[in-house]
Amino acid sequence: MTPGAQNRTLLVSQIKDGTVIDHITAGEALNVLTILGIAGTTTESLSIATNVASGREGRKDIVKIERRELRKEEVDRIALIAPHATINIIRDYEVVEKKGVTIPRVIRAVVKCPNPGCISNASEPIESAFEVLPKGLHCLYCDWMITKDIASHII
Ligand SMILES: [Zn+2]
The missing domain is CATH 2.30.30.20 (Aspartate carbamoyltransferase regulatory subunit, C-terminal domain)
Incomplete structure (x- = not known):
């Protein structure tokens, strides 16, 4: 694939219900999944994009998890390794909640x-x-x- 063929909308394709974790520190997507307790044995439907070009930040990872909404304590865990992550809760293709992560004390x-x-x-x-x-x-x-x-x- 030529670089110009990369389609931004493909990389952030929509999910119907679930969670999109955006702005993950590049290279940390798999660690985010570890923190969430999502391994190969779980049934969640996942999409992972790594090293996505991201304007001012350079590169980022994106994780999409279908049919799962992250709870507050899970979000706090992510903050340890991806302090700039944003969490989008999706219901019926709409973002119903958008939150940053807060590093807990x-x-x-x-x-x-x-x-x-x-x-x-x-x-x-x-x-x-x-x-x-x-x-x-x-x-x-x-x-x-x-x-x-x-x-x-x-x-
Ligand atoms: Zn100790």
Whole structure:
């Protein structure tokens, strides 16, 4: 395909009901799916576009999920790896809700602490809790810092 043949409307083709996650940081689409718990075994109908040309931002990824509306806590998870993402809720081909993502101050039960001695990894039913800092995620129980590859620590 020649570059000129790329049709923008094809890449953002409509879905009837579901969620369109737009403006995902380029290259993070698959990590977004991991965060949402969508793997090859789930039944959602997905469309994924990666490295789409996007005006001022350069490149972005887009994920479309049919027949699923994202909840607030799922959106907050996405913010960790795609802080500029926008979430469009679609019903009957219309955007009924459009929201940005907000990076939460504290995230609970989203990321597993890499410290095996951390109490959040013990058998007690304690949910992990991380403070979201500019340099990374800070475990509220053991002070461990996750500074890179956050997606690989997602529960
Ligand atoms: Zn910890």
